[in-house]
Amino acid sequence: MILNTIRECDCAGKKVLVRVDFNVPLKDGVVTDDTRIKAALPTVKYLLDKGATLIVMSHFGRPKGQKNPEFSMAPIAKKFSEELGKPVILASDVIGDEVGAQVKALKAGEVLLLENVRFYAGEEKNDPDFAKALASFGDIYVNDAFGTAHRAHASTEGVSHYLPSYAGFLIEKEVKFMGPLLENPEKPFVAIIGGSKVSSKISVLESLVKTCDTIVIGGGMAYTFLEVQGHKIGKSLVEEEYKDTARSFLAKAKEKGVSVILPVDHLCGAEFSDTTPAVTIDSVEIPDGMIGMDIGPKTVALVCAAVEKAKSVVWNGPMGVFEFDNFANGTLTVAKALAACSGTTVVGGGDSVAAINKFDLADKISHVSTGGGASLEFLEGKVLPGIKALEK
Numbered sequence: 001m002i003l004n005t006i007r008e009c010d011c012a013g014k015k016v017l018v019r020v021d022f023n024v025p026l027k028d029g030v031v032t033d034d035t036r037i038k039a040a041l042p043t044v045k046y047l048l049d050k051g052a053t054l055i056v057m058s059h060f061g062r063p064k065g066q067k068n069p070e071f072s073m074a075p076i077a078k079k080f081s082e083e084l085g086k087p088v089i090l091a092s093d094v095i096g097d098e099v100g101a102q103v104k105a106l107k108a109g110e111v112l113l114l115e116n117v118r119f120y121a122g123e124e125k126n127d128p129d130f131a132k133a134l135a136s137f138g139d140i141y142v143n144d145a146f147g148t149a150h151r152a153h154a155s156t157e158g159v160s161h162y163l164p165s166y167a168g169f170l171i172e173k174e175v176k177f178m179g180p181l182l183e184n185p186e187k188p189f190v191a192i193i194g195g196s197k198v199s200s201k202i203s204v205l206e207s208l209v210k211t212c213d214t215i216v217i218g219g220g221m222a223y224t225f226l227e228v229q230g231h232k233i234g235k236s237l238v239e240e241e242y243k244d245t246a247r248s249f250l251a252k253a254k255e256k257g258v259s260v261i262l263p264v265d266h267l268c269g270a271e272f273s274d275t276t277p278a279v280t281i282d283s284v285e286i287p288d289g290m291i292g293m294d295i296g297p298k299t300v301a302l303v304c305a306a307v308e309k310a311k312s313v314v315w316n317g318p319m320g321v322f323e324f325d326n327f328a329n330g331t332l333t334v335a336k337a338l339a340a341c342s343g344t345t346v347v348g349g350g351d352s353v354a355a356i357n358k359f360d361l362a363d364k365i366s367h368v369s370t371g372g373g374a375s376l377e378f379l380e381g382k383v384l385p386g387i388k389a390l391e392k
């Protein structure tokens with residue numbers, strides 16, 4: 001997958017329409033976490049350095065196609081301006097004559113932030129007229145909102161039909177690190193998949209089994225696999241209706257010669273709670289009444305040994321209920337193994353990324369994906385409409 005990127009676009013003196021992800025947390029009208037604003041700055045600053053004038057756009061929250069002032073971009077414009085170190089003009093609306101006049105009045109190098117694109121139903125419907133109205137503001141379109149690239153919305157996909165389209169640095173990096181995992185990963189390639197449910201992870205397992213050498217199945221989803229292998233799983237999470245899927249996945253992995261690491265021991269609790277003490281079960285068999293809540297020390301060692309030898313590793317989904325301190329060890333130790341791995345390491349998925357941040361290891365991972373749903377769909381091998389629009 002080769003994208004058109006802003007490195008190749010001549011934007012001097014041009015008006016550039018830039019889609020960013022400024023869907024930030026807000027409390028009492030103040031941005032409480034500016035990670036996403038900071039993440040967009042390299043692209044924004046690069047375009048300004050090259051002499052572009054910017055029309056920036058994003059969604060924020062779920063105003064459901066209505067102009068709801070609660071979801072105005074005003075507080076975000078303020079924070080963006082502070083971070084950027086120059087004025088940001090907030091547009092009076094998203095589209096329309098008044099905004100058109102504001103765009104016309106922009107001087108070279110100025111930055112205009114459109115109002116919340118989801119103030120119009122045409123955004124999520126990917127309405128061509130709405131997309132055309134947005135596109136009319138720019139000469140060039142740049143998308144750097146990876147987190148919404150799995151949605152074919154007007155600002156993420158629609159506008160690309162009317163303007164030359166380029167990827168910003170964030171999207172470029174996502175594709176640079178995740179693309180090879182599906183095509184030609186450096187080997188050995190280890191995929192570590194966990195989290196709560198088989199149903200939400202089966203597609204990613206089926207995608208990665210095509211290119212990986214070893215696949216680790218941990219977290220709550222592991223017990224459905226253990227049960228179909230005939231093991232006792234006590235009161236652990238199980239998805240009855242996914243047993244056939246689990247069985248055929250294991251057969252497929254075997255046929256492909258991919259080695260599957262499932263838990264060989266466990267940390268169990270008597271009940272699913274924060275205060276339940278962890279009991280180490282030094283066997284694959286879980287006693288009646290107990291719940292498997294983390295992988296045990298022998299399993300941790302198996303996973304770490306595989307990671308140590310790997311040239312590439314992808315990790316999606318925690319190994320246990322890491323939110324409970326008593327059951328965080330598996331996730332923490334595997335996270336540390338990734339941090340110490342000399343190969344390329346990629347972490348994607350909302351809770352896995354939260355775990356990496358909680359353990360303060362993000363800067364030791366080659367790539368921490370900025371999209372939850374988008375990175376999962378990417379790893380599933382799905383075509384992301386917002387990225388397809390930027391392909392050469």
Ligand code: ADP
Binds near residue numbers: 196316317351
């Ligand atoms: P991600 O967001 O990284 O893709 P998921 O949303 O699939 O991950 O899964 C994360 C959730 O899985 C966490 O809230 C975690 O507590 C839960 N989980 C992990 N192991 C278990 C387990 N053994 N039993 C129940 N839930 C688990």
Ligand code: MG
Binds near residue numbers: 350
């Ligand atoms: Mg999650």
